[in-house]
Amino acid sequence: MLPLQPGVPVPQKRTGVVYSAVMMLHMHPDEHFDRDEHPEKPERISAIWDRLDAHGCIKRMRRLPIRDALREEVMLAHDEGIWNGVEWSAFFTDDALASQTEHLNGEDSLYVNEHSAACARLSCGGVIEMVEAVVSGRIRNGFAIVRPPGHHAEPDRSMGFCFYNNVAVATKVALQKYGRRGESAGTLSKVLILDWDVHHGNGTQSAFYEDDAVLYISIHRHEGGKFFPGKPDGGHTFSGVGAGLGRNVNIPWPEGDMGDAEYLAAFQQIVMPIAFEYQPDLVIISAGFDAAEGDPLGGCHVSPQGYAQMTHMLSGLANGRVVAALEGGYNLESIASSALAVTETLLGDPVPAPQQSLRCKVLASQTIREVRREQARYWKALQHDKLDPIAHDDSALPDGTVHPLSTLLRRARSERAAQQYGLLELPTPSPSGKEEFEGMVLCTPDLFEPEKKVVVLFVHDLGNLRAERPWLSLYADQEAAHVIDTSSRVLDWALKEHSYRLVDVAVPSLECAENAQPEAGFEPNGAAFQQLRNVSQRAAALVNVVYDHYVTHLIAADTRLVLIGHGAGAAALVQLLASRETSRLRDGVAAVVNVLNHNAVPLMPAGASRKTLRQWYTRKSLVLLPSDHVIYTSSEREGRRMGNLRQSKHQRSVDILCHEFHVIEAFINSQLQQQRPAAPVVVLH
Ligand SMILES: [Zn+2]
Incomplete structure (x- = not known):
């Protein structure tokens, strides 16, 4: 665990913020295009900034300088082809940008204009700076208000509104500098990335799938792989490989319509038990707000209070070293109020209680149970209940050792009914020919006496x-x-x-x-x-x-x-x-x-x-x-x-x-x- 340094005075402003309106220049290249039509619109970040400012948060936060991500930083998480492709787009003609956008929009859900490359560098550099400031102890936690988002960007492919994987790059940069083999060796060995964007962070999963230094947990709408990004690897059985085995946790909702009850249940039953056992040195939230109530893409109902509660729980980890980096979220009002709730929690303000019913949907409970069953192989914290043999397959035990409780109960009841009421067992054939109805039917001895x-x-x-x-x-x-x-x-x-x-x-x-x-x-x-x-x-x-x-x-x-x-x-x-x-x-x-x-x-x-x-x-x-x-x-x-x-x-x-x-x-x-x-x-x- 990264130690708190004794004797170092705690700075007055312990919560950082990184932001630049320059990142609003990335927009759809066609000026006749109705910009309201594309959900990843420039105002997403200004809406959040303005809301934080209006509530007096910005003046309580330490504003970090933003900078471009460097080529060698981006290439820690991406192929050279990604860097070159994004950089070259800055030199395209208008026609080339338009045709490129038409092509990318269909296949990769991307648009690109002459500023996209600069915005992608800033967005990524902003998260790098925020993570660096938190890991070095200059601030305790912070919020990176950045766009374009990052978590869909694969090592070899930009997609889903994402060019560079901001969180993956920043994590790799921090691990390179502070990790086991880094300059300040050993101070950062375990990072938890918690991705509550409504979409699966396929790019982040890929970046760390074989890496034991990063635990990636994603809560997302999955629908058996039909929901964007539309691949099966957001399923709960994708748990990492090699050194990364057991370091990837997917909590895939089978449908939308999930709210505070389901997200908080996932936190209480999966995220927090695993996170406490893992003991991360740093927590990074891939903070998309498209699971928020009112989002046009997510179809879920997480409230600002729900986001505040999740942030609060995560703040109990890693000595409070928490970085929230904006990912998706497309309803300006929803993302502004959600980001405000997260920021106020990071600032240490009282955490509001959820207003919604906290009764978890049956489908969500099943998902949580399936994930726990899968992850119990890797986490002792999930193996505690002996009546709920989550990590074992009892059906593999030899014949005669496993007795269905219903059989034992039925037998006991038949005995009691015979003693107290003189009931007899009535033989009942089953259409299947098996003795499946044995012991289920009893009758009085006088059943056939017509008087x-x-x-x-x-x-x-x-x-x-x-x-x-x-x-x-x-x-x-x-x-x-x-x-x-x-x-x-x-x-x-x-x-x-x-x-x-x-x-x-x-x-x-x-x-x-x-x-x-x-x-x-x-x-x-x-x-x-x-x-x-x-x-x-x-x-x-x-x-x-x-x-x-x-x-x-x-x-x-x-x-x-x-x-x-x-x-x-x-x-x-x-x-x-x-x-x-x-x-x-x-x-x-x-x-x-x-x-x-x-x-x-x-x-x-x-x-x-x-x-x-x-x-x-x-x-x-x-x-x-x-x-x-x-x-x-x-x-x-x-x-x-x-x-x-x-x-x-x-x-x-x-x-x-x-x-x-x-x-x-x-x-x-x-x-x-x-x-x-x-x-x-x-x-x-
Ligand atoms: Zn999303």
Whole structure:
């Protein structure tokens, strides 16, 4: 770690700024071109400068002189061809510049005029000066307000509005001077480059992909490689090679729409644990503001407060040696307010709290989890949770050593149900021919005794697994985990209070479903959705098999069926009613009670031909929802396909079942008192 030098007086102005309006001369060469049309417009830097000035920041900052980057500096990160190509553009004729721009704009997202080369040198030189001032200890931190940006520029290619890779060049210059083999050897051995521009910094990744002196972390919109720069190497499995293995961290959002919640979660769960373990001597932020709310290209929602919080977290590293260098960001208001928030944080002003909801999207959580799993190979800080075996592949263990928790839970529940209620296992064949439904269906021994008129079909999930984190370990621990199984409330009522006949189906379920479905950003065809759908399809298939093999044969002319669905069981019951729409089933059913968690409400089919079914379902059903279900907290509407909805006083379905069972009981009793439709008279000729 670069030491703070004792005895050296701390300068009054500890935060630097580098800027020159000359860099505004780089603009589209065609004077008839509507300059507002190109997002990388000259006013980007003046908008930031003016905002900092208006808020009194500039006079609190130390202004560093800006200079041209030198050929030998640029060539630390680029081929000679890049330097020559950019430099020569200054001598092009207007026509040559126009045709060059037409060519570059298509392939490389670049335009070039007679000032582009000078601006590229200044932009790069400005970041070099800022890094030098911070590493040498002249200032603690600083902001380089520069353009053109740099992080897309590859060693052998300028692209994406970027000529020279400012941050890569400045890092290489600093490492050359202060690094292990440099003039002031050993004072700078580890640099963290954190790139929060909404685009992947492909050029910076390339510059240090084999380098262990630089840890590159990028948070960007990726969309499987479809988002600019449109290459797969922004994916989370690109972790560096050779000496640089484990020194490249990509956090690739699968879609836009990410805000403070997602960025701060990525910081808390990936960036900061890794950064603390790495212990950098210097932090450079590739500070693009195109993930900011209002940016025309990024489609994300990071607020100025979000940027301030991220800056604040990074300031806890490297003795506060933080350089922010402007990259992208194309909404002038957004970049000005974001840059102001970053600068005020660098100046040590109070850090404002985020104003947005901090509930992280499911898709972002998945991304974070995948990145953690990938990076846990290289970082001990990500390997801490033994119930979350992130760095190990348990499926590789020998047969007989890995037991799915659901199997153990199901077995334990069957035993309990046998002891307390005398329930028996009901053999249930699976359409797949495998024994996948084994142990999932139980019944009362009197199931086939027709004198008892009421038959209860109770479909529920296995219970809610709760893993608590005891203070001793802070992490999830099996000794502190428990299962909440409220099915006994229904069994007590059906068997002890009434001695009804009963079929008990414990369907497979995924608890992640609790959060997944109502989420706006839930990817319709993503892996998680597929997994969820497979599980809910299995649940529906199981209930259909139980009905076809057993329940349908129990329905006599005077049988009253009571269907009770809890959690994941509710959707399976609705599917059964929709797919077995026979008068036999419908006439037999006296009541349908569904107790839901925060999942989407299961829907009856749409369409005119199913109208009678929907009306029937509304008459026969009671659908109890948690008090804070999305239906009651958002603009989402109740619909005719949802049945007879009722808002509970409780927030969890387990509490509804335990504490509002009297409501369920009253409903079922009133339904049972109604006459069953007369059985059709069969006339034999
Ligand atoms: Zn960008």
